[in-house]
Amino acid sequence: MFPPVRRDRIIAQLPEYFTPAAALHTKDVFHSRVKAACQGQKTGAVGFNIAKVIVVGDVAVGKTCLISRFCKDSFDKNYKATIGVDFEMERFEVLGVPFSLQLWDTAGQERFKCIASTYYRGAQAIIVVFDLSCVSSLDNARQWLEDAMKENDPSSVLLFLVGTKKDLSSPDQLAYMEQEAIRLSEEIRAEYWTVSAKSGESIREFFFRVASLTFEANVLAELEKSGSRRVGDIISKCILLHAGDSTNGFLFSLFYSHIIATCFLQESQTAQKKSTNQLRGKQPAADGEG
Numbered sequence: 001m002f003p004p005v006r007r008d009r010i011i012a013q014l015p016e017y018f019t020p021a022a023a024l025h026t027k028d029v030f031h032s033r034v035k036a037a038c039q040g041q042k043t044g045a046v047g048f049n050i051a052k053v054i055v056v057g058d059v060a061v062g063k064t065c066l067i068s069r070f071c072k073d074s075f076d077k078n079y080k081a082t083i084g085v086d087f088e089m090e091r092f093e094v095l096g097v098p099f100s101l102q103l104w105d106t107a108g109q110e111r112f113k114c115i116a117s118t119y120y121r122g123a124q125a126i127i128v129v130f131d132l133s134c135v136s137s138l139d140n141a142r143q144w145l146e147d148a149m150k151e152n153d154p155s156s157v158l159l160f161l162v163g164t165k166k167d168l169s170s171p172d173q174l175a176y177m178e179q180e181a182i183r184l185s186e187e188i189r190a191e192y193w194t195v196s197a198k199s200g201e202s203i204r205e206f207f208f209r210v211a212s213l214t215f216e217a218n219v220l221a222e223l224e225k226s227g228s229r230r231v232g233d234i235i236s237k238c239i240l241l242h243a244g245d246s247t248n249g250f251l252f253s254l255f256y257s258h259i260i261a262t263c264f265l266q267e268s269q270t271a272q273k274k275s276t277n278q279l280r281g282k283q284p285a286a287d288g289e290g
């Protein structure tokens, strides 16, 4: 059985962006339809989801440390290369609704890139990481994003650009790198964050923002796709999964959560595409939904 969501993973309000110059949006509250759907959960009609998040970037920029600082509140000063890919599941409660991030920590080393890229598919958020003390890692961020986007639908993915190792940067170097990173973020439509896994600065704020924005996008897509009645069915199923089956244990529940998450992801991406197409004035898809 899953333990309850940790008290420090409860999100009741939309967390703030890092800088308005490079934010996915600058509203200070969750979308009103999302809030209404979540309030409805108390009467059994609310959306639920698990989001796949992939973390990419050059070798040794600090991807593993970024995730470890948030998930385990630990920092290892010794470099241990990620072999292929690692995985962490982080559970939240957003506006009273269970929500999980699957964090896929990929290897930056060239020889593992082929294995790691097989995990790119179906991401709802992509976090491109660079080292604030290494200019070339920011130059390479665009290529990492391009590779990750080959496996994903640009219309349904949220992008984040993260500069790590703030603690190592001088004020001048930091100012220069942030300026360049914000410029790139504007261009690729990513939200920009400066963090330090060593000191922990902005790590929690960053992941809360990732969880909140992916949650908001998923609930909106779910509402778009099927209306609140269907959403209510989905939340019921997922609450059952989250409760787990005490006889079969945690791994059994995790396995099924993963399958359901993959199904939701495909459905949500279809819904997101439809709503984007409608906004652009294109015809709805042939099945007549949305």
Ligand SMILES: Nc1nc2c(ncn2[C@@H]2O[C@H](COP(=O)(O)OP(=O)(O)OP(=O)(O)O)[C@@H](O)[C@H]2O)c(=O)[nH]1
Pocket: 057, 058, 059, 060, 061, 062, 063, 064, 065, 066, 076, 077, 078, 079, 080, 081, 082, 083, 106, 107, 108, 109, 164, 165, 166, 167, 168, 195, 196, 197, 198, 199
């Ligand atoms: N000073 C400082 N060092 C950091 C920070 N984050 C990571 N490091 C160090 O940078 C090195 C690489 O960190 P990792 O997190 O393993 O890098 P990675 O991006 O996962 O590397 P690959 O798995 O090979 O792609 C390690 O020695 C870390 O201790 C930080 O915020 N500040």
Ligand SMILES: [Mg+2]
Pocket: 063, 064, 065, 080, 081, 082, 105, 106, 107, 108
């Ligand atoms: Mg690593």
